[in-house]
Amino acid sequence: KAIEIAQKRVENHNFEIRKQLLEFDNVMNTQREVIYGLRRSILESDSVRDYIVETISEIVPLVIAQFGTLNETEHEAIDVEALVVYAKDKFHLDLSPVKDKLTTMTKAEAQEMLQQGLLKVYEDREKHFDPQQFRQMEKMVLLHTIDVKWKEHLYAMDQLKEGIGLRSFAQRDPVVEYK
Numbered sequence: 001k002a003i004e005i006a007q008k009r010v011e012n013h014n015f016e017i018r019k020q021l022l023e024f025d026n027v028m029n030t031q032r033e034v035i036y037g038l039r040r041s042i043l044e045s046d047s048v049r050d051y052i053v054e055t056i057s058e059i060v061p062l063v064i065a066q067f068g069t070l071n072e073t074e075h076e077a078i079d080v081e082a083l084v085v086y087a088k089d090k091f092h093l094d095l096s097p098v099k100d101k102l103t104t105m106t107k108a109e110a111q112e113m114l115q116q117g118l119l120k121v122y123e124d125r126e127k128h129f130d131p132q133q134f135r136q137m138e139k140m141v142l143l144h145t146i147d148v149k150w151k152e153h154l155y156a157m158d159q160l161k162e163g164i165g166l167r168s169f170a171q172r173d174p175v176v177e178y179k
Contacts, residue, residue, distance in 0.1 A: 023175045024161060031157075035150050039143060048138050052122065060115045063087075064107055078102060078110055093117045 042048055067083040080102045087093040095102065095117065102110055126134055160178065167177045 020175060024178060027175075027179050028154075028157065031153075035146065039146060042139055042142050042146075047135050048142055049135075051142070052138065053119065056118050056122070057115060060111050060118065064111050064114065068107060078105070078107065083110075087114065087117070091118055091121060093121050 042051070045051075063083075063086070064078065067079045067086070080099055083102065084095045084099055087095045093114075095114075098113065102113075105113065129137070164174045164178050167174045
């Protein structure tokens, strides 16, 4: 009878482990569907220009927020020097001619100026290539970037899965924390 009880406990424990693994896999499947859907839409579209322009408009506020600080008077200020260097390194956008203007601009004005600058850089690049060739390059670059970031994400999620069980010590459901 004791062996039978012990066997039921072990089977229940193993069942719970399999159930939790399935829940973790469901989280990854949901993310996988989103990524594959994005890849499919890029592959099937004739042009991803709209997607790139939309991405630029989403990135600009994040970039400005990254370099925004609060000065003593509680008004937001922008670290102009760092923003100029970042824009040059990351986007090949030279903001040094408007550096003085940036110091007096509001955050919204700086976002608008940066967005217009990035769109101009994008359009300038577009002019140097055959339109069909440029659209193919856009797709290839987007797909490559998505693939690289997806691999990094999968690695990070694997690392997270290894330690997420510790959240149960804090009376938190590891699956909810994983999601």
